[in-house]
Amino acid sequence: MNQNKKDHVWSFMINGEIVNIPISGTFQSNQTSALAIAAIEGLGITMLPKSMLQEPIKQKKLFPILQKFYHLPSRLI
Numbered sequence: 001m002n003q004n005k006k007d008h009v010w011s012f013m014i015n016g017e018i019v020n021i022p023i024s025g026t027f028q029s030n031q032t033s034a035l036a037i038a039a040i041e042g043l044g045i046t047m048l049p050k051s052m053l054q055e056p057i058k059q060k061k062l063f064p065i066l067q068k069f070y071h072l073p074s075r076l077i
Contacts, residue, residue, distance in 0.1 A: 010047060013070040047071060
């Protein structure tokens with residue numbers, strides 16, 4: 001995994017401004033399925049496409065958070 005600083009920031013559009021939120025944790029992966037499983041197992045939060053998480057959300061294994069903030073894809077930053 002590329003360990004540059006952008007890997008440790010989530011960027012959101014909040015009140016018309018780009019806000020970069022530093023993130024940290026002991027678990028990192030570039031495999032979306034591993035991130036989803038970790039979140040379902042209670043190891044933290046993840047940012048993945050809603051379509052990938054619909055079933056765990058429906059089963060109440062995961063709960064959407066931060067929906068009111070627009071996440072900016074890293075390629076736009």
